[in-house]
Amino acid sequence: xxxxxxxxxxxxxxxxxxxxxxxxxxxxxxxxxxxxxxxxxxxxxxxxxxxxxxxxxxxxxxxxxxxxxxxxxxxxxxxxxxxxxxxxxxxxxxxxxxxxxxxxxxxxxxxxxxxxxxxxxxxxxxxxxxxxxxxxxxxx
Numbered sequence: 001x002x003x004x005x006x007x008x009x010x011x012x013x014x015x016x017x018x019x020x021x022x023x024x025x026x027x028x029x030x031x032x033x034x035x036x037x038x039x040x041x042x043x044x045x046x047x048x049x050x051x052x053x054x055x056x057x058x059x060x061x062x063x064x065x066x067x068x069x070x071x072x073x074x075x076x077x078x079x080x081x082x083x084x085x086x087x088x089x090x091x092x093x094x095x096x097x098x099x100x101x102x103x104x105x106x107x108x109x110x111x112x113x114x115x116x117x118x119x120x121x122x123x124x125x126x127x128x129x130x131x132x133x134x135x136x137x138x139x140x
Contacts, residue, residue, distance in 0.1 A: 008139070026099070026102050029098060029132070029136060030095075030098075030099060032132045032135065033094075033095040033098055033099075033129070033132050034064050034095065035128070036091060036095070036126075036128035036129045036131065036132050037063050037064065037088065037091045037092050037095050037128075037129075038060065038063065038064065039128035040087050040088050040091040040126050040128055040129065041056055041059070041060065041063055041088040041091075043087075044056060044086060044087045044088050045057065055081075055084075055086070056081075056086070056088060059078075059081060062074065062077070062078045062081065063081075063088060063092055067096070087126060090124060090126065091124075091126050091128070091129050094117075094120060094121060094124060094126075094129055095129075097117055097120070098117055098136075101113050101114055101117060111140070114136070114140055115140075117133075118133055118136065118137050118140070121133035
């Protein structure tokens with residue numbers, strides 16, 4: 001469901017037991033997390049360039065592409081970045097974990113998984129990710 005306050009209010013007023021049926025919208029959360037990962041990448045890239053390191057230069061689409069849509073060659077090129085200690089790699093891992101949370105069949109287990117994800121994001125020290133997490137928490 002769209003995370004707009006007006007939309008949620010309307011659904012809550014007009015749908016019986018809406019609070020038990022509403023689900024977060026994967027598309028909007030994916031977009032928000034994608035923007036957050038990109039913000040982390042941009043900030044980190046500026047810092048690295050000032051240090052004379054161009055490790056993140058030209059990697060924007062690698063971080064924003066769904067791994068399922070990557071060719072084997074793209075994945076092989078991306079894997080060292082993904083496994084690195086970069087802040088961007090951490091932000092990407094947080095995003096990927098969130099994308100996997102729609103696979104739960106049980107509402108109870110899904111909520112537990114989202115709460116665990118929220119704990120991770122609150123400790124991550126990546127402000128763009130934490131902003132998205134606040135939005136998710138508000139709607140959870």
